[in-house]
């Protein structure tokens with residue numbers, strides 16, 4: 457019997473398990489279209505569009521650095537944000553955020569801690585009772601941060617691995633993409649995303665008391681408003697997108713939409729800052745957890761990402777492979793924006809279905825030189841694992857990036 461099925465479900469969201477929901481490019485002028493046009497009725501005429509000049513990054517092989525494979529922990533139906541009681545233990549799940557773990561992490565942590573605090577066991581628990589957070593990715597660290605901020609003083613983060621995680625490798629675009637949420641879950645996910653945006657905006661604007669850096673506000677360009685996933689944030693925390701034409705100065709232009717208040721979250725830097733913040737406030741233990749019953753805490757947060765498939769027997773969890781290439785020797789001033797456009801679906805050489813895209817964010821690896829800036833992605837290959845690396849996708853990705861800019 458799976459761990460999931462033996463417990464009493466209390467409250468929260470977990471699409472696809474029968475859980476109850478808590479209410480509470482356009483075409484370019486010179487090159488082929490990148491994907492289907494948005495076709496919004498609000499699109500202004502060509503004459504009304506703002507034209508923005510953008511210098512393409514250097515994409516020849518001399519400027520390509522580290523190649524990275526990375527695996528999104530996607531849960532079909534919605535991330536699991538449920539709280540369950542198993543004997544004397546309360547287990548709060550916070551996993552399965554797919555390609556949006558960074559986008560959602562601070563809001564998701566607040567949501568799950570709120571939900572746990574609604575149970576009798578937790579509402580009556582002293583603030584110094586032992587709490588275990590299992591998992592030290594962005595979801596686990598933000599959950600520990602949320603607990604510390606709420607005054608819990610006896611928190612231990614237990615994880616099999618602390619470094620080289622998906623959370624370190626991620627791109628860093630704030631946008632709720634690459635998830636598989638059932639429609640009734642989307643409202644809660646949007647609310648979580650809006651809360652997370654507020655957190656990152658406070659870091660970017662220098663008003664967060666705990667983090668001086670880790671997020672910046674930069675324009676985020678997409679083919680269409682729909683592709684961005686950001687429309688639910690407009691009017692809540694973001695300004696409406698504008699229709700603009702990007703001019704790459706080489707005869708290629710592309711019609712795009714832009715959110716000038718997009719947020720780039722710096723995965724490597726923010727992971728290090730979270731760890732630094734927590735270092736003196738929580739305990740860290742490196743080991744694999746095989747059964748929550750072995751843990752001495754009454755309250756446990758399950759932030760195990762893809763690990764939940766084995767630990768929880770959660771068959772809705774699926775690995776979504778992504779390919780990334782770090783850029784080097786760039787002109788940093790040319791990389792102060794983010795772009796995401798989708799290409800049509802295809803098949804990898806191993807026969808797996810691949811959703812291809814081109815994205816570029818101003819990511820830097822910790823300790824790298826000032827000109828080693830930029831990450832190019834990316835693929836979305838559901839079910840792919842390290843056994844199917846699909847390495848040919850790296851070259852296809854760079855070809856797609858060059859096509860976007862009209863570079864031969």
Ligand SMILES: Cc1cc2nc3c(=O)[nH]c(=O)nc-3n(C[C@H](O)[C@H](O)[C@H](O)COP(=O)(O)OP(=O)(O)OC[C@H]3O[C@@H](n4cnc5c(N)ncnc54)[C@H](O)[C@@H]3O)c2cc1C
Nearest residue numbers: 557558559591592593616617626627628629745761763778
């Ligand atoms: C190519 C790529 C690009 C991405 N870009 C973005 C982006 O631009 N924006 C965005 O919002 N998101 C992005 N993501 C998604 C984001 O990276 C993930 O959603 C997020 O990192 C998931 O965090 P996590 O903490 O759940 O998982 P992880 O980072 O995988 O951490 C899981 C933790 O659980 C531990 N664990 C697992 N099982 C056990 C066990 N049994 N016992 C003990 N410990 C265990 C692991 O050791 C680890 O510490 C991207 C992902 C990929 C692959």
